[in-house]
Amino acid sequence: MSLLRLSDVSARLGGKAVLDGVDLSIREGEFVGLIGPNGAGKSTLLRAVLGLTPSSGEIDIGGTPALNLSATARAKIVSYLPQEREIAWPVTAERLVGLGRSPHMPAFAGLGERDNAAVLRAMQRMDVAEFAARPATELSGGEKARVLIARALAQEAPLMLADEPTAGLDPLHQIALMRVFAALAREGASVVACLHDLGLAARWCTRLVLLDAGRIVADGTPAEVLTQARLRDVYNIEAYIGEVGGGLVVYPLDLSSLPDAQR
Numbered sequence: 001m002s003l004l005r006l007s008d009v010s011a012r013l014g015g016k017a018v019l020d021g022v023d024l025s026i027r028e029g030e031f032v033g034l035i036g037p038n039g040a041g042k043s044t045l046l047r048a049v050l051g052l053t054p055s056s057g058e059i060d061i062g063g064t065p066a067l068n069l070s071a072t073a074r075a076k077i078v079s080y081l082p083q084e085r086e087i088a089w090p091v092t093a094e095r096l097v098g099l100g101r102s103p104h105m106p107a108f109a110g111l112g113e114r115d116n117a118a119v120l121r122a123m124q125r126m127d128v129a130e131f132a133a134r135p136a137t138e139l140s141g142g143e144k145a146r147v148l149i150a151r152a153l154a155q156e157a158p159l160m161l162a163d164e165p166t167a168g169l170d171p172l173h174q175i176a177l178m179r180v181f182a183a184l185a186r187e188g189a190s191v192v193a194c195l196h197d198l199g200l201a202a203r204w205c206t207r208l209v210l211l212d213a214g215r216i217v218a219d220g221t222p223a224e225v226l227t228q229a230r231l232r233d234v235y236n237i238e239a240y241i242g243e244v245g246g247g248l249v250v251y252p253l254d255l256s257s258l259p260d261a262q263r
């Protein structure tokens with residue numbers, strides 16, 4: 001079944017088409033990397049799914065038109081990690097992660113046994129259990145990012161939309177996060193993550209969707225999508241593409257077609 005289906009979705013912002021006739025279907029068990037240059041429309045696509053950016057066309061979440069889902073019903077199916085990592089209140093990291101359980105809790109109820117177990121699981125997965133009692137505002141940038149990812153994981157929704165989830169994470173935690181997302185997909189959930197690191201995208205995602213100027217220009221396995229010609233056309237870069245230990249390696253090397261003065 002498709003957890004998410006977009007048909008002919010378009011969005012305009014500031015008088016400009018930012019999404020232009022996007023068709024996309026995400027099935028259970030996929031770890032999809034949403035890639036493309038700055039301004040391609042990646043964040044807007046995630047925001048349109050969540051109803052945060054107005055769009056035309058059809059969006060179905062879990063088989064139901066998104067417009068017919070209440071916020072709570074939607075949050076039981078989709079968790080979202082926004083690009084902004086601002087934490088406004090000095091709550092403890094554990095309480096912040098606990099907020100991810102809100103869609104599952106009756107109004108004004110505290111966390112139950114299942115909620116606490118989900119919070120602990122998410123904190124362990126993101127290696128932040130040691131920060132449980134610390135005010136979230138006092139954590140480093142990367143630690144905050146991991147706590148916010150743990151909050152989204154604690155929601156235990158079958159579909160996770162994550163906007164640049166690896167931003168600010170050290171290499172160990174970037175790889176650990178990719179492992180977590182790959183494991184979620186193996187467990188039957190789906191993850192759609194906007195990624196700029198083509199190396200991580202190539203190595204860990206089961207599928208890549210390449211956006212350029214609001215349109216999907218390629219959709220397939222990493223090896224199908226990440227070709228020299230496409231990286232030149234869409235990103236204006238030359239890249240090394242090879243294989244190490246049975247996995248794809250993509251490493252941006254240089255600019256491809258900018259005038260010499262800009263190199």
Ligand SMILES: Nc1ncnc2c1ncn2[C@@H]1O[C@H](COP(=O)(O)OP(=O)(O)OP(=O)(O)O)[C@@H](O)[C@H]1O
Pocket residue numbers: 013014018036037038039040041042043044045
């Ligand atoms: N609120 C807004 N008003 C006007 N234009 C906007 C607004 N939000 C985004 N845009 C424009 O829409 C386009 C797509 O933005 P979006 O954030 O979706 O791109 P992105 O692919 O996520 O980029 P990045 O990789 O830089 O995060 C950009 O040209 C951006 O300037």
